[in-house]
Amino acid sequence: MQRLPEIVRRNRRVIMSITAIVILPSAVLCFLAFRAVRTENVQQQFQQRQRQRQIALVLEAELKKWLFSGGQDGAISQALLRFHISGEQIVFPSLAISIPPGKDVRPVPFSSPDSPVQDQRTIEEIYYPRIQAFLRDLKSSRNSGAQYFRRLKAMVVQIPATNEGYVLSSTNLTHYSQRKLDELTAPETFRATFLLDESRDAGLASAEAISLDDFTFFQIGFGSKEAGRFDVRKNFLLYAIVLLTLITISAVVFVYRGMAQEMAMTQLRADFVSAVSHEFRTPLSSMLALLERLELGRVVEPGMQQRYYQALRQEAHRLGLLVEKLLDFAQLEEDKKKFSFERLQLSRIIDEAVKVFKESAFHQRIEQACVGMDTAINVVADRTAIVQCVQNLIENALKYSPPDVKVLARYGMKNGTPFIEVIDQGIGIPVGDREKIFEKFYRAENARASNVQGTGIGLTLVKRIMEIHGGSVGVTSTPGQGSCFSLMFSNTKDALE
Numbered sequence: 001m002q003r004l005p006e007i008v009r010r011n012r013r014v015i016m017s018i019t020a021i022v023i024l025p026s027a028v029l030c031f032l033a034f035r036a037v038r039t040e041n042v043q044q045q046f047q048q049r050q051r052q053r054q055i056a057l058v059l060e061a062e063l064k065k066w067l068f069s070g071g072q073d074g075a076i077s078q079a080l081l082r083f084h085i086s087g088e089q090i091v092f093p094s095l096a097i098s099i100p101p102g103k104d105v106r107p108v109p110f111s112s113p114d115s116p117v118q119d120q121r122t123i124e125e126i127y128y129p130r131i132q133a134f135l136r137d138l139k140s141s142r143n144s145g146a147q148y149f150r151r152l153k154a155m156v157v158q159i160p161a162t163n164e165g166y167v168l169s170s171t172n173l174t175h176y177s178q179r180k181l182d183e184l185t186a187p188e189t190f191r192a193t194f195l196l197d198e199s200r201d202a203g204l205a206s207a208e209a210i211s212l213d214d215f216t217f218f219q220i221g222f223g224s225k226e227a228g229r230f231d232v233r234k235n236f237l238l239y240a241i242v243l244l245t246l247i248t249i250s251a252v253v254f255v256y257r258g259m260a261q262e263m264a265m266t267q268l269r270a271d272f273v274s275a276v277s278h279e280f281r282t283p284l285s286s287m288l289a290l291l292e293r294l295e296l297g298r299v300v301e302p303g304m305q306q307r308y309y310q311a312l313r314q315e316a317h318r319l320g321l322l323v324e325k326l327l328d329f330a331q332l333e334e335d336k337k338k339f340s341f342e343r344l345q346l347s348r349i350i351d352e353a354v355k356v357f358k359e360s361a362f363h364q365r366i367e368q369a370c371v372g373m374d375t376a377i378n379v380v381a382d383r384t385a386i387v388q389c390v391q392n393l394i395e396n397a398l399k400y401s402p403p404d405v406k407v408l409a410r411y412g413m414k415n416g417t418p419f420i421e422v423i424d425q426g427i428g429i430p431v432g433d434r435e436k437i438f439e440k441f442y443r444a445e446n447a448r449a450s451n452v453q454g455t456g457i458g459l460t461l462v463k464r465i466m467e468i469h470g471g472s473v474g475v476t477s478t479p480g481q482g483s484c485f486s487l488m489f490s491n492t493k494d495a496l497e
């Protein structure tokens with residue numbers, strides 16, 4: 001078998017061409033595309049982060065406008081509780097309650113801030129202490145006029161340049177902020193979520209969250225939108241890398257398959273040369289041995305000399321058939337084979353094919369038969385070519401059958417189509433080899449294992465010749481029991497008349 005380095009050496013131009021034209025450019029383009037993708041992704045991430053900061057600033061401005069507006073469009077219209085600062089007192093006008101400045105009340109947790117405040121006790125125990133804390137922080141500049149209380153789940157706000165203030169529930173605050181964020185991120189490829197302190201503690205905040213400068217107790221969390229994940233335009237370079245990678249892999253597979261086919265074909269050619277050499281060497285060795293005995297005068301009896309001459313003639317005829325087969329194969333490969341079509345009887349075709357084996361030991365093993373009552377079945381064919389086809393089939397049947405088993409050559413009509421069949425009881429053909437045996441140089445595995453010599457072109461010749469005649473060749477076989485090769489002829493009107 002030819003070594004892989006030799007195969008590579010013989011195909012180096014093809015390998016170098018594919019490498020230079022496909023593999024190297026694809027690799028370079030993949031690298032450049034990868035770098036471009038990385039650069040673009042970094043730029044896109046930077047631009048997206050800048051856009052997210054802008055959205056945070058816009059939301060902060062919208063919140064200030066909404067919270068610190070005293071009109072009907074402001075947050076005060078949704079307040080849970082309003083209050084008024086009159087000197088040192090905090091007045092709640094909706095309930096006509098005024099709490100003196102010296103009153104010290106401990107704040108009590110409250111879990112339902114969404115319902116309006118209706119009693120003095122709730123104001124004194126829940127809202128008043130937190131409003132006091134808010135005003136102290138405002139006076140010391142620890143807040144910007146709005147402060148969120150987690151336990152209260154509400155925000156205390158004082159309208160600038162007035163003595164008016166109010167309490168706003170977290171539900172209204174979150175609803176307004178999220179609605180604004182949805183409007184701002186509608187054309188973007190990312191989404192935004194408004195986060196309160198309790199949301200951040202619950203793990204809803206992410207590394208990409210941005211805190212508001214004047215409302216540090218609020219954050220905006222950003223994430224990608226599901227719909228944009230498969231955006232072809234956005235991921236064009238990524239798809240280009242995948243495509244180039246597939247092209248490179250395809251080129252490698254193409255080279256590998258080409259080399260594998262070359263190696264397989266080289267092996268078949270080597271087997272063919274070896275088989276042909278053996279086919280030539282065997283009769284030549286026999287002829288040389290017989291001629292040497294005749295030349296040295298060791299055979300003096302006329303009867304024995306006649307037998308030697310007969311053996312020499314048989315071996316010479318065998319060599320002639322082999323040479324003729326090789327020449328026909330070469331001509332068919334180059335489409336130079338000339339055919340002379342005439343009307344022939346199938347019975348005479350079989351007779352001429354069997355006649356070749358008349359003077360050999362195989363003659364007694366060949367039987368002839370006609371299927372049906374009509375013995376005069378005609379076809380239009382080239383006499384020499386069709387006889388050669390039948391000879392090849394009979395020769396194969398004899399070689400691959402036990403020496404004491406007969407081979408049957410028969411002819412007839414099947415569904416109105418003329419046919420010739422050669423049936424043996426030999427080693428048979430495995431299912432996987434029944435199509436391959438008609439390929440040039442191919443020999444079935446069990447045929448090689450049986451040490452039966454052959455060139456691997458006989459059945460290829462048969463198939464080519466039958467196709468040129470408009471017919472076909474087929475085979476049915478059972479491994480270990482035998483095979484049946486059929487030549488199906490074109491049912492031409494001229495031949496049957």
